[in-house]
Amino acid sequence: MADDDDDEGFGGAYEDGHWIWDESSEQLVFVSDLPPAPVEAIQIPTKAPTGTVEFRDDVDLIEQIRFRRRYQRKLKPGQAEIITVQDVKDIALFTAPVNIMSPVLINMLHLPTTERFIRALILYCAYYLQIADEMTRRILELETKVRTPDCEILENEYRDNLADLRLLVAKEYSTMLIGGSDTRKFHHMGPQKKRRSLSDKDARLFETLLRMCVQIVWLALGRKSFNQIELEMNRMFKSEIFNSVEHTLKTGYISKMAKEERDVLLGHCVRHDKKLNTQSPLMNEVFCHRYIDYRLMGLGVIKFPQMTPRLQYMYQAVAGDEENLANMGVVLGIIGMPRAAFDTMLRPLPTAGETQKSKASVSSAVITGSQSSKSSSMRKSTTTPHQLYPDIILPKPASKETYFPQSFPDQPERIRPCSETQRRRWQTRLQRLLHPQTAGR
Template identity: 30%
Template sequence: MQRIHKDNYVPKYKSGKWSWDSEKDCLNFQPHNDLENARERYITTNGVKFLRTIDQEEELIYRQEFMRPPSSFAADVVSISDIRDLVLYVMPDEFLSYKFIDFLHQPQVEELIHSLIIYFEYYLRMVEFVMIRRDEISGQMAQMQSEQTNDMKCTLSVYLSQYRMLVARNYCEILQDQDNMAKFYHLNMIVKLSDTTGDKHFHEKFLAVLVQIIWICMYRRAYFVIEMEMNRLFRSEHFLPAHDKYPVFSATERSFLYGRNNKNVNYRSQESPLVQELKLVPAEDLPILWIGKRKYRGNDIRIAEMELEYIVPGTQLCLIDIAHGILGHPKYLYNTLLQLDWPSVRYSNFSEEFDPYHIIRQPNLQIPKLDELKMRKMSEKYDQFYDLLHVFDPCSHFHICKWLRRKATIKLYRSGRLLTNVVSRCEKELASKSTGPRFDQIVSNYIADMSKKRKDDGKVDADTISYAGSAYSRKSGIYHR
């Protein structure tokens, strides 16, 4: 059953408050027309204010000008591009520079965001496990930990370190100053001068955007846990900003969450946790560094599972029954700000037996088998000679310039430019006397659209072209095949 697409220009997110109207004896919704002084208008990330909520006019502008078009690949499900576009719309004006927007649309940055989403999906589960375990082993009804419990916690900690390796590998690809990353390097290769101040501000902006992307992808929960861990990964613990809402972990909990390679030394010689993960990689974990680059050939089930989880696109995670936040969820379950719409969830009739998007089922940790780490050391691996090709749609110069004109576009619409809806668009099309595009242009646009959705490099068979031609002939009044 195909779902009917709703109008893309109708507001879905309503910002306001409900009150009781005693005269009409009913509830009355009062929208926030001016949110400048509204409570919780902004959210502060690393000292920078991002918009937390928007009014209906800002929503219409975003949906009409900046949202991912319906003709793009997998437009009906949530992807990394949707979350990135939303963060670009709510970020401060001083963040909008050509270099920074171009950097966020690079394939290496998208792979880093993908690995961070996978890491934080399991990191938040581990933090929840630590909090529950903390309550179980304390108080009057404290439970005793067995040797099997310690082995399980050790295995889970190693698993979390493996996801941290993927993040470290993708981050080092950005730092290596190779391929298309060379133009973003802060060292001028001609005069050999380093732009330390500019690189520091660039790094601060990038971390703030990463926190926002991960927070939105994780259902907007555990914000301070995400912010603290993101700063720890890229800065080290010496440079964590002080905040009273950051969680405090004991030494045992820190060793469980931060892994076996975490070491704190003097801040002058301190390395970030991402670099520490790559300096001491066990022999059985070396194939992890090739995940997404070459096809794994071996009998280690753990690495095969990580490879499947990494190479499957976020829009198709329901096919392997894995949840990475809101990636791959249908858009009709969310509003414009990618917040879950619970009435739509109830109408979808999800249950524990039918829950392809892990919305009803709570996040869970699969208990590892006993002695699984010892069994992994005995696994066999073979030469990897199958390269994996990552399909990536580059960002055009026009798209970057559109984001640079964000402030001017919003000001233009607020000054009186018409925000078109479905009625005004239909009236405009009916009043138009244009004959439309030519037949060859219709066929070429159709082939380009189908090749983009099927990812087949523009190869469309002759039957598709003949079918498109016959459909155009029937529309023109000429019935032939």
């Protein structure tokens, strides 16, 4: 005998629905009498915020005490009390808006490849701003002076220096694009590169990383020339066509440059293709038809014997120990300078300009108003009262290579690890900001 629940046959009623016979599939189908549950629509941003992102730069005293107590890098016994890239990253992460922060971004910033990438950016932007001021002065002097063949020789040297420094940035950026080395797990198609491409997620990570790098470079260069740094970095990574910052600010700075300025600052590897075929200036530098020292492509990753003074300098700036920057004659913005000369937020104290004397032949200082005739020559390692560090003077490339290895070097260079302690601190802070209700548990 059938149970009470089966008295109604196929159309028997249930508490929240009934069964019916589906002719097409020839099987029983349960139909619910309840209204469909509302589905909460979650808006996932497919594009990251760009130039509208504002970092805090007015941190009050209470916040500074909290930062110093909880998040500032603690010195280990025997460590030199100097400013490191990690210190600058910590300030940028502390003052960043929550809407651009993510665990992936924090992990990405604490990779050796990313740290070399940031140091190369600091070096390039410092030299770019320095040469931009020098070229502005030279163009103004053309009103009363005549160009000579020596002018072109000197400007070609500036142009080649900028191209080589862009190449240092491009080699680390290329590693990120292909998911090589320690960036493999951040690739948009997965560590094995076999998943479906997450283009929106990749675009958001790229935009936030670029904006974070702009802030880090600006802090490392003494909080000077923010717009110029942001414009140049967006031009390098996106080309003139897709430079969103320029489209917003509408400065027209490239069109206002004189021909000599454009040739030096942009280089001769700029290609003006159709939009679909446009490559970023960084990629153009990699595939440019000019003489390139092949060792630049592996600097800081592969150990090269008998490096020239020029390569040794670039290696120290990009991958060398920060404690040795001053001793090696390399100044990378405020990186490597005494920590006591700056406050908690890495602003120079009034005596910083007096106590910091240059022992280097190179520096990354930029004076925004260095158009006066009293500005120091780039050939001299001198500082003005407004500079924290002297000018950059890159060693000249060797006129003739005397050493040729029998095979391409394959011995890896010693990789400087990033601070795992700091990475965990910022991950914990982000979770507190995203989930304040569980912060006290």
